[in-house]
Amino acid sequence: MDTPERNQIGTTAAPKFEDSPVFNYINNLSPIQPVKSIHTAQTFNSLSFSSLPSVFTSPHTSSYKESRFLRRRCYSDLSKPDFSSENGNKGVTGNVDELQVNSSAPDDKSESSTKLSSEPQALKSHSSRPDCDRPLPDSDDRAVSDPCVENNSGSGSSEAEGNRLVVSQTEEKEGTSYDWESLITEGADILIFSSPNGSEAIRLVQKPSSTLAQMMENDDANLSRMRIADPIESSGGQHEIEFSSSRAGEGCELKDMDQAIDDGISFPISSDSMSREITDEEVARYIADDCMPVSNLHRGMRRRCLDFEAVVSRRKNMEDGSNGCSVSTHPEEKTTSMDKQLVPYKSGGVVTRYVLTGIGLHLNALATTSKDAKNLNHERFSSERQLNLPNSGGSCHSSSTGLDPLSTSIVTEQDMDPSGSGVQSEEDAAMASAYVLADDFNQNSPKRKRRRLEHAGETELSCKRCNCKKSKCLKLYCECFAAGVYCIEPCSCQDCFNKPIHEDTVLATRKQIESRNPLAFAPKVIRNSDSLPEPGDESNKTPASARHKRGCNCKKSNCLKRYCECYQGGVGCSISCRCEGCKNAFGRKDGSSLLGLETELEEEETEANQMSVMDKALQGPEIQNNEEQNPGSAIPSTPLQLPRQLVPLPFSARSNPLRSSFLNVGSSSGFYAGYKHEKPNTAPVSDDAIPNILRGDGSPGAGVKTDSPNSMRISPPQSDFGLSPLPRTGRKLILQSIPSFPSLTPQH
DNA sequence: GAGTTTGAAACT
């Protein structure tokens, strides 16, 4: 855990004075400070990771924290993207680096990174790596995934942290724990807090240590300020500060902590070395760290999303050496929020996943999620419990946002994942699980793939498994490609080019398609956050509060089957639809409202399976929320789906943090969003709403939301769900501001 | 599991 990041963080944090914004700002300006408190940093690292919420970034805060962020970002990429717009540069770069690191070579780098700690930048990059690296190795997947995940998750991290804390506590209890009990007791509180915001989660952590609390009291106030001022950074920044203060004297033990983490993420181990000095504060730290890992697990799960844009950068990093991490502090990189979005992640080196940020849903994602979700839930739980987190299992669950009665701890973790892209998390998890299961298989015989799909695949949910035979998975026919993710084992595709190995081809193809249709990779379904109907947007008005990007053209299915993209996406048909005999349960083109939806759905359900219904519901904003919370039935509760499924409008999310509309983005969506910003509405799509939605949901108007154009970023992708925000977990989506420029295409 | 249906994507 020597990770430089922590150190840096700690350094930055060390000065409590930072409480005052001014002071902080100054600190940021001066690189020196970071160096000061290296020790403390570690504790925070985890925290920092968690901090995602860049969304709110206030320029000021961002500015002063930048140095810090950089570090943090390493952990949480997702959040970073948000920053990118404002702070962007640094943060972004950091993210990128992290991503690269993860993808490239986790193992070796981690160590090196620790060494680098002396250098702030290096630290940043390293810090990110180390986490990733650790986990990668093995069963530890959790840890491995965690770091990476965090990066990806970014926005959700904060919340996730809270959850994580809880989890970690539980785990620790089992293994060993001194102070843990107290911590645990507090854990409940933590959970609660965490849900809303990462910042809160952090607080909880702090709470555990009375000393910290005392010490921090003042700081807390400051922190709160910070948060307010900078929602985005808040979590990370806060943590840093707090811990630093608490930890100031400590420092050394971090290594032990790290080791412990590596071993099993359980701090207790570290405690041995630490002995008593580990005060509550340390415990808190550990917890925080643990949390991170946990979250990571989820994140690790991330699906292989393709970020084409990111890919490029990544490649560079990769090529350069695993060191992608290596300081990616370049300001330029930072500028591109896109990079953040893409977080390449390797699990077992098998597949790199990139998270795409986006707005709205990709039908594909939805579909997969819904179906799989059910299965996944079951499997996930089992796996999760067994593993406790661990890798594969964890990965899977991560996706599940729902509360699982069974494993609350786990659930929390999952929630945590939400980091932003519930979808991603799901996907990732699925991916991870898939990898784990299939290490052998890789792309091999289709049969095996199928098998996995059926079995492991179920768990994976999110992963879309395509079955392309002629398109080489380089056309929109391919769900994976369309969703911005690489094909993976579970896919039964033939002659697949949609793999990391063929990044160039994939990227080029994607560009081509985008050149033809800038919105081609945009989520097909654009959802407004349920919670926040924006007055301006008509889309909100739509029953579903979401609409299909282009509208369907159904003639025989009456928009009652999944052939219909609107239906599949859980949205009602709109004016833009050219369907005939529309009977879309989610809303007919002619205006029949969703109200009838339930009844209709029920009818349909009878016809189809409840399962299918559930899925639909999940897709559908309304239902989702409820269901998510209800783990119960097969449906889905599948938390997994939930997370992904709907992509609430990013904006809405902002408006309602609670609801969090996640932006899920279909993998591509993110790009899309960004893209739009760049090229507003050039989209071929005739849809009125769409452009508006995309923009705007944010857009336009909503001032705060903002979506800043940048904001479009979602914490990933996953996109899928969006409808309901996460139930409790609340992942909030943070829209991460995407840099003005569109993700993928920017290169255009 | 094979075959059919369907509608989007791609092509002309």
Place this chain on the structure above:
DNA sequence: CAGTTTCAAACTC
């Protein structure tokens, strides 16, 4: 822009 073809998912048996 419209019509046709291609494609793969969704669905049925």
